Amino acid sequence: MTIGFIGLGHMGGPMAANLVKAGYVVKGFDLSLSLLEEANSKGVTACASLAEAVAGVDTVITMLPAGKHVLAVWQELVATVPTGTLLIDCSTIDIDSARKAHEMAAEKGCVSLDAPVSGGTGGAAAGTLTFMIGGKQDVFSKSQPIFEAMGKRIIHCGGPAAGQAAKICNNMILGISMIAVGEAFVLGEKLGLSHQALFDVASVSSGQCWSLTTYCPVPGPVPTSPANNDYRPGFAGALMLKDLKLSQEAAQSAGAATPLGAKAAELYALFNELGNADRDFSGIIEMLRKQSGGTA
Numbered sequence: 001m002t003i004g005f006i007g008l009g010h011m012g013g014p015m016a017a018n019l020v021k022a023g024y025v026v027k028g029f030d031l032s033l034s035l036l037e038e039a040n041s042k043g044v045t046a047c048a049s050l051a052e053a054v055a056g057v058d059t060v061i062t063m064l065p066a067g068k069h070v071l072a073v074w075q076e077l078v079a080t081v082p083t084g085t086l087l088i089d090c091s092t093i094d095i096d097s098a099r100k101a102h103e104m105a106a107e108k109g110c111v112s113l114d115a116p117v118s119g120g121t122g123g124a125a126a127g128t129l130t131f132m133i134g135g136k137q138d139v140f141s142k143s144q145p146i147f148e149a150m151g152k153r154i155i156h157c158g159g160p161a162a163g164q165a166a167k168i169c170n171n172m173i174l175g176i177s178m179i180a181v182g183e184a185f186v187l188g189e190k191l192g193l194s195h196q197a198l199f200d201v202a203s204v205s206s207g208q209c210w211s212l213t214t215y216c217p218v219p220g221p222v223p224t225s226p227a228n229n230d231y232r233p234g235f236a237g238a239l240m241l242k243d244l245k246l247s248q249e250a251a252q253s254a255g256a257a258t259p260l261g262a263k264a265a266e267l268y269a270l271f272n273e274l275g276n277a278d279r280d281f282s283g284i285i286e287m288l289r290k291q292s293g294g295t296a
């Protein structure tokens with residue numbers, strides 16, 4: 001099977017390379033020439049245009065920055081590919097754009113899936129991403145081997161845009177819980193509690209969560225967490241802010257009350273403004289510590 005892959009950045013590049021490893025013929029396109037060359041060195045056929053990349057393919061995958069890029073590219077796609085082509089968007093985008101992309105595909109007689117991922121650049125390179133997928137069951141079932149070439153957990157979440165909904169809701173939990181864990185460590189410090197003692201208690205008590213046990217924001221208790229590596233990402237503050245903003249747009253348009261999601265978006269906006277966009281999102285504990293009169 002031949003796949004057209006549009007967007008060969010931090011995530012798309014290694015994902016396309018894993019498709020090649022799994023035996024697919026992959027034709028790639030990106031606006032950046034250097035990324036095209038890099039993908040080419042991993043077995044992706046570098047194409048000079050979107051039209052060239054999607055000529056004669058069965059499936060097209062897009063991995064782009066945001067909703068406006070996906071809609072612009074899908075507009076071009078539906079004008080170019082034949083009826084029946086499978087279009088998959090793996091970017092993290094707003095729900096309205098995801099729904100619109102599915103509608104555009106359906107109008108052309110194409111089949112489509114939204115399939116955002118979690119697992120970051122490490123997961124993309126290792127082929128261990130989690131895919132959250134929205135779209136029709138039969139389309140999902142047929143396309144499962146494609147996702148298996150790039151990921152480990154593949155979850156069908158429901159109809160069109162359900163994958164994006166799951167991604168946005170999950171990351172809203174993550175943003176809120178990381179702030180909660182950071183606040184608890186800062187309060188513990190003020191109360192004379194050691195990081196290890198708080199970790200030992202909360203990690204086996206009702207405060208237990210991924211932000212604590214896998215991604216602990218203080219160095220020591222979880223040696224692999226970015227806190228042990230000067231908060232190098234990992235998952236950058238800019239990406240957390242992007243996802244929290246998406247959750248708030250969705251909450252507003254759907255009429256859901258998400259007061260903690262709103263506060264988390266506000267705190268991560270400040271975190272980014274303070275120059276932390278490229279640092280890991282767990283570094284927000286340093287901002288909280290400073291706000292408490294301590295040093296980072």
Ligand code: NAD
Binds near residue numbers: 011029032035064120
């Ligand atoms: P990136 O900026 O590295 O890659 C996006 C690529 O799209 C760029 O190389 C850009 O040149 C290309 N592009 C933009 N418009 C194009 C067009 N019209 N035609 C062809 N190429 C075009 O971003 P990324 O980190 O790879 O993230 C991609 C998506 O995945 C985003 O939606 C992001 O939120 C999501 N995501 C990223 C991570 C992560 O850790 N980086 C984790 C999960 C999800």
